[in-house]
Amino acid sequence: MDSTTVSLVQTTFKIVTSAEDGPAQLTRDIFANLFAASPETRELFPASMDVSRQRLLQAIGYVVDKLDTPRRILPFLEQLGRDHRKYGVKDAHYTAVGNAVLDALQSFTGNQIWTVEVDEAWRQTIALISATMMGAANSESRPSTWTGTVVEHKQVLRDVAVVRLQLDQPMEYGAGQYVSVSVPGRPRMWRYLSPAIPSNPQGQIEFHVRQVSGGWVSPAIVGQTSPGDKWSISAPLGALGVDRTDDRDMVMIASGTGIAPLRAQLMEMAMRGSNPRVHLFVAGTYPCDLYDIETLWQLSMTNPWLTVVPVSEEAENPWWHTEPVPESPPGMHQRLIGKVGQVVSGFGTWADRDIQIVGSTSMVQTTKFRLLAAGTPAECIRYDPPS
Ligand SMILES: Cc1cc2nc3c(=O)[nH]c(=O)nc-3n(C[C@H](O)[C@H](O)[C@H](O)COP(=O)(O)OP(=O)(O)OC[C@H]3O[C@@H](n4cnc5c(N)ncnc54)[C@H](O)[C@@H]3O)c2cc1C
Known part of the structure; x- marks a missing residue:
């Protein structure tokens, strides 16, 4: 043109x-x-x-x-x-x-x-x-949609649910990619979600969903999902994921349910013989927002290439969350307090790393801004969808 x-x-x-x-x-x-x-x-x-x-x-x-x-x-x-x-x-x-x-x-x-x-x-x-x-x-040969039957719906926080589904046929996706879903009760309102486990021949898939206040679809998923519900799920999209030809060490930064596509990548990497070093910063407002931290610690304990750094903006849970904060196991990084962008950039520029950021649009933008201000080269930073 x-x-x-x-x-x-x-x-x-x-x-x-x-x-x-x-x-x-x-x-x-x-x-x-x-x-x-x-x-x-x-x-x-x-x-x-x-x-x-x-x-x-x-x-x-x-x-x-x-x-x-x-x-x-x-x-x-x-x-x-x-x-x-x-x-x-x-x-x-x-x-x-x-x-x-x-x-x-x-x-x-x-x-x-x-x-x-x-x-x-x-x-x-x-x-x-x-x-x-x-x-x-x-020219696309894959199905346009899959049907997923909900087999488990677990509310892990007041506003976050983990939903596991059985697909009608296995879906091949790269760990880190995302799909669109449409749920009963909200027909034709497609929303993007990131599978939290790698693709597998059994057709099992898992999503972590945060309820957005005033949203149409996420409150329905968190509050009204039951086993047996049928979801429509579209073909995978997105380019986030581990490039296996690139052996650069990595930094992964997640906030809230943004952990899903990173966790899927880490689980896939755990099945391989050798991996680059990965620093995972997993963040939330309160300590309780790190709802998946115990899985991540377990992954780290069996995979020495993985360092997990928990980060919360507040030191204590809100008064209404009465369960105790899990202690970091011996050898694991202690939780750091602050905004995740500030904490990550406090470690240095990470200029030799491949950096992925996953979270809300504002979290991605502020974290990217912090890193750039600290001297991280823009070409090291990836997120989906790219802007
Ligand atoms: C690539 C990608 C992957 C995603 N993966 C996940 C995932 O794994 N888990 C997950 O929970 N969500 C994920 N999301 C967000 C998800 O697609 C929806 O946007 C979110 O669930 C809100 O949908 P809704 O219908 O409830 O809100 P809508 O009805 O679409 O929006 C209602 C209002 O909330 C605002 N809003 C929408 N999303 C957010 C947000 N995240 N934070 C603050 N305000 C918002 C809108 O601007 C609007 O004003 C992903 C988004 C993208 C782009």
Whole structure:
């Protein structure tokens, strides 16, 4: 795509998104156009469209922003295309969505801005997005979804549950990858979760889920899941994981249920003969938030390459959590107190390490900021999804 096309697309998108109420109006109009032209597409979406609108805007924004960097957007669009199979999206739907986007942009900007050149630039962009997503979706040979039957639901904290499921067929995923799930009671509201154990031929899978206050899906998982429930689970996504060709030592940093994809990687590494050294910083607000610490200590005791460093922001549990804080076993690192980014960067720059950060968006960003400020090279730091 030439630089004029890229510039026309980026400029028009900026005009729309910087206008007051522009992003909200754009996404409202796109879906209104889509459902008017292709009413059957309405049933691909959940009753509440908030998250779908937000995700559409984020995806278009990402592509527009990186339009001049094909090595960034093509893998992104391919992954998006493969992931969209879970919704039951067909080739015709890409054309319908593309037309809905073009019509919404044109009516928002008006004839003064929407010139023939702008129209052509956007058509090229939409064609690139559709062709890349469709190509990746159609060349995927794995199932679009698996059915998982809940076999155990264990509430390990007031707001965290561990859910174990039996899949209808084994799913191959790299430890550290994530999947989308849709649960009964919240149909078509897909949310990403990271398996907390490695892929296995028995088709067992485990998730650790934190209830987000005001959220649609996580409170239902934590509070209303029962054995026998059937979940839909999409094909794995994401690039986090241990690169076995890279023997650099590692630093893993997790907060809360962010431990899940790191724990899966550590369990997989424990099955191998030799591994790089790994420093795992496992963090929470209170000591009790380190709900999986005993499993991690056990892994560390049998795998000398693994050092586990527990971190909590508060020294004591809240008054309502009455169970005692587990003591670090002999030889294990004592719990450190502070914000995890501050604690990790206090050890040095880790410049020779491969660093993974997993947690909420704000935790990932503040931890990354702390590391960069301490002199850690940006290229050492990885997280999913990348920004
Ligand atoms: C790659 C990836 C892997 C993930 N893996 C896991 C996992 O293993 N376990 C897990 O519990 N969650 C995981 N999540 C988060 C999960 O996908 C959902 O976003 C989360 O469960 C909230 O969904 P919800 O429907 O309850 O909230 P929504 O209805 O989607 O959102 C409600 C409100 O809460 C805000 N919100 C959403 N998520 C968070 C959050 N994490 N912290 C604070 N506010 C938030 C939203 O902005 C919104 O305002 C992962 C997310 C990603 C991107």
